[in-house]
Structures are given as C-alpha cells and as structure tokens.
Amino acid sequence: GLRQRQLGNQPHPLRRRRRHGRPDAQQCGSRDHWRTCRRGATGEPVVGGQLAASPGTWSPQGSYTFQWLADGTAIGGANGSTHVLTTGEWKKQISVRVTGSRTGYMPASAISEQTPAVASGTIANTRRPTVRGKKRIGRTLTASPGSWSPDGLTLRYRWMRDGKAIKGATKRRYKLTKANWGHRISVQVTAMRDAYNSASSRSARTKRITR
DSSP states (O other), X not given: OOSOOSGGGOOEEOEEOGGGOSOGGGGOSSHHHHHHHTTTOXXXXXXXXXXXXXXXXXXXXXXXEEEEEETTEEOTTOOSSEEEOOGGGTTOOEEEEEEEEETTEEEEEEEOOOOSOOBOEEOEEEEOOEXXXXXXXXXXXXXXXXXXXXXXXXXXXXXXXXXXXXXXXXXXXXXXXXXXXXOOEEEEEEXXXXXXXXXXXXXXXXXXXXX
C-alpha cells in the first residue's frame, strides 16, 4: 500500500487512520486533558505557558509540519511542535494544524480541537522587596523592588506603618515624619502587566524608627 499507483503514476493521498482520530491535540478540549496529552511538556493554556502537540497517527507514516492557530488564524512563526503563548494570544483559543507529507503521496492536513481561551499569565516575585536608608525621623527611605518576572512590568509602591497603609505614601521614596516615631516601616510592591494577573510582595519591617 506504500507504492504509487502504476496507472497514470498518480500519487496516493496520505491519510490518517480514522480510528485514531485527529492529532493528539484533538483530545485537548479542556485544560486538564491538555496537560494529560502533552506528553511531558510543562505549562497549560496561560500567557507564558507552553503547549505541545504530537502529530497523531497517520497511514502510512510520513514527515510532519506544524502550524499553531489562534481563533483559527495562523500565528506567525509558530511552526514547531511546541508553542509558548504570548500576550497576543490572551483570551484566544489555540489549535494546531498538522500537515503530513511523504514522497509519492499527496500531503494532507488535520486540525486539532481548540483549547479553552488562554488565561492570564502569572507574575512571579523571585526576591522580595527591601528598604534602604537610616531609620530616623527626617530621613528618607528608598524601596528596592526586588526581582520579578517576566520583564516589562509596571511597579507600584505602598508604604506601610506597622503593617497598615500610610495615606498618600505611594512613591518609591518615603520621608519619615514624626508620626513614624516608634513604629516599624515596610513597603509593598505590586507588579502589573497586560494579560497577566497582578502580584504583590512586601518587604520585611524595619526596626523601630528613632528620633
């Protein structure tokens, strides 16, 4: 069944076996199923996560190319068996088109089912914020935001006195007033980016503020 037809020397069409259905990604209609069929790849349909698909079962076997789709439209440059989801695919449903080819056979394509809509990504704080400066009335404290991923985040600051927000203290620097005497100061940093859930991290409290 792997030879060309002798009559007219026309190539056979390359067909996938019906009993096996579409490529493996076809079985990924839910987030749980997607994790199961990714065969060892990490992540899920979230911004920054990685999706993967195998070609499924074809008859006869051939070589395969991949094209990832967002809401049915080809994603530029997304031609591998894995794809890392970007902010451009946020809230879209992802599928993959597999094209099989083999010498002497007409190529054929199959498209998987779509994943659920791509969810917001996760912002990670890998080193918590710190506070620098002398802890005395009249001196200015400076917040160091710590380390965050991914890149391109917007950071906001909120200074705290004994764990409670100080009204109007939302800059990176904070000048200590008499109201802070005897109290302990900390800073909370909130990181934001489109298509990502915001995240916050708080520094340790300083020693008590002196005169």
